Amino acid sequence: MPIAIKDYTWEESEIDVHVTVPIKGNNSSKADLFSSDEYIKVNSPPYLFEVFLYAGVDDSKSVAQLGDGVIVFKLIKKEPGIWGQLSSSAQGDKDIMKAKRDDAVSEKHRRIEEEMEEKRRKKREKEKLALNEQMRLENAEKEKIYEIKQAEIRQATEEIEEFKRKHQQSGDPTHRHDDGDDEHEEDDEEITHSPEDKKALIDKLPPPRTRQNIAVMFTPRVFPTPMRESRVHEEDEWLRKQAEARRMPEIDDEDLSPEQRDPFWLKDKGDSFFKGGNFQAAINAYNTAIRLNGKVPAFYSNRGACHLKLRNFIKCVEDCSKAIELLTPPVPANASSRLRAHTRRGTAFCELELYAEGLQDYEAALKIEPKNEQLRHDAERIRHVIQGTTT
Template identity: 45%
Template sequence: MPIAVKDFSWDQNDKMVYLTVPLKGVKTNKVDIFSSEEYLKVSYPPYIFECLLSHPVDDEGSSAQLGNGAVIFKLKKTESIEWSQLQSPDSVNKEIMKQKREEAIEKVHKRAQEKEKGKSEVKRNNEKFSINQMMEIEESDRQRIADLKQSERNKATDDLERWKDEQIKIAEQERLLKEKLQEEKINNKIKKEKLKAAEKENAEKKENVFDSGVRQTGHITIKHTPRVFPTPVRESTTPLEDEWLKKQAESRRVVELEDKDLSEEEKNPLWLRDKGNSFFASGDYQSAISVYSHAIRLNPNIPGLYSNRAACHLKIRNFFKAVEDSSKALELLTPAVPQNAASRVKAHIRRGTSFCELEMYVEGLMDYEAALKIDKNNDQLLQDADRIRNIIQTSSDYS
């Protein structure tokens, strides 16, 4: 699936526009460049750069140069005016973009045909049939490849937008939780102050009646309500904790598989999780993935299975799968309570690392910062986040 290049840079003067597209370590012999008066494309798998220019240029007077890890376009303006932006606003319109791409290809072919007119009439007539056939085949192949690439780009864009929406929802849930905790803290403080005032008032009343008689002794029976979580009721987030306990209970329900070849242990997701952990510890990541996947089929509501499988995908450099499993683990690790904080930190780190390996450093930094909000005193997390910020800053300075 091609990755769209966004970190290009450009400059201009009265006559020329200079555009630099980084090759990201790809060898120059694997770079495919296409340009016309309005449309530019640089393809160097797995990356691709497309640009619909805001103004037409003189294609004959323009050039593209490969070297020093980048493609440098020198585009000659048709009019001596200052461009307010490089890309046309129509770039976001897929239909117009497709039309401009086809028009550019057609213009290039027409220009090639016009150059061929200078050759002898006899040779042109003899080769006319074969040339037309080849052009039809090439056009069909180009269109097929363009459609395939567009489909992959659309899928990648939809997946990224869906993931961003999920992150917005998670952030909103965390914000509401913080506001609720703050409100409960303030209410508890008010209750404590009222309690102190009442105790003080009762003490003063008792002092006033002390001389009227001898106090009678007595005893008070105190009963404590049993709680699953160790925090007191007045300091806890009871609704969220109850919701987490309900989800934990549901996650222990196992789907019954009618398979006589499976032993009782092989039908237990927790036993399978431990088995996968032992494979992971021995470095057999593919076997660990198979075991975790079987456990997920038995019970798809245990977040640790997805998080552990994401760690395996990260080891074998299957970064897109690692992002997908980490996101699923975070989805199951809700609501956010202290009891699942450590698991949320691991899932954020694994997804953030996967994004960084895919050179999506901004998204990776968001996950590391989310982990730091949970584990504020983790020195290693602080160092990793600073290193990612430096990479982002360095890339911005280069652009």
């Protein structure tokens, strides 16, 4: 419960009232002050001073000064006169005091809000005046620049006219100036050339340039797309990997014929077996091709297709993953191969009921070929299976 400060002093005159309140408490420098037209308060915990004034004062003209351990309120009376007492007769009535306290706080807040709104209004007016002044200065600068340009144009025009006038007076043989007359007579004489003169002029002209073909050599390009500087590194890396994969390895195996030592001949053989439905023979051909050269992604992707036909889904996933690994970096030249590898692996995942992984592969394939409606339809079906809307 706060302790009331009662050892305050006050004095008055016809127009003002001075109230001196001693500051008490542990932190008196941060005492809370509040004043209104009918109420003043000093809160310095645990001490409290408050008084409901006998009559109204002008709070906007009143001041409070802090110093030497006291607070001095200088209150200006609204109506001149002697009060005879500082506090109102209702000082002891708690209900009246509470109502007046609430009214004083509300009135104080309202006045503070009005003052803030007035400050904002004045600030807006100042900003508007500053903007108008800036616009005025800019317009004046533009007008000044315009006048300078017009003066320069007039000066240049006058100089040109003066030059023409001097040229006509001194050097133009087609004009004649009479001292006694301001008019100029033009001698309209037609200048003609004889055929001999025309021929002489033609002979003086330089001969026309001879026709010549300029050979333009374009740098050959493997990829179907235009060359981009940001993709040069990826394309060079892919070409290097392709060249390395196509190097013919030397295999010391007497059981292999010369054709069987060529991994790409074995790939073609496996492709023919696959088309004929002999998937196991195709796998054997791809196995030998991979043993000869394990850096060609088509060998793994095609063997994965054979495993998919034989329902060896795990082996299909392994082969397609190896093919996708070798098909890096992704460039336009290997887009179709990446599309087939992702589609085959996604199908194998779905057969293994790993639908989330399968959907990822189909979405990767759609990024390569966004307009493929069959891929889009299959991806939508897998999405419905994941959401449980179909079986």
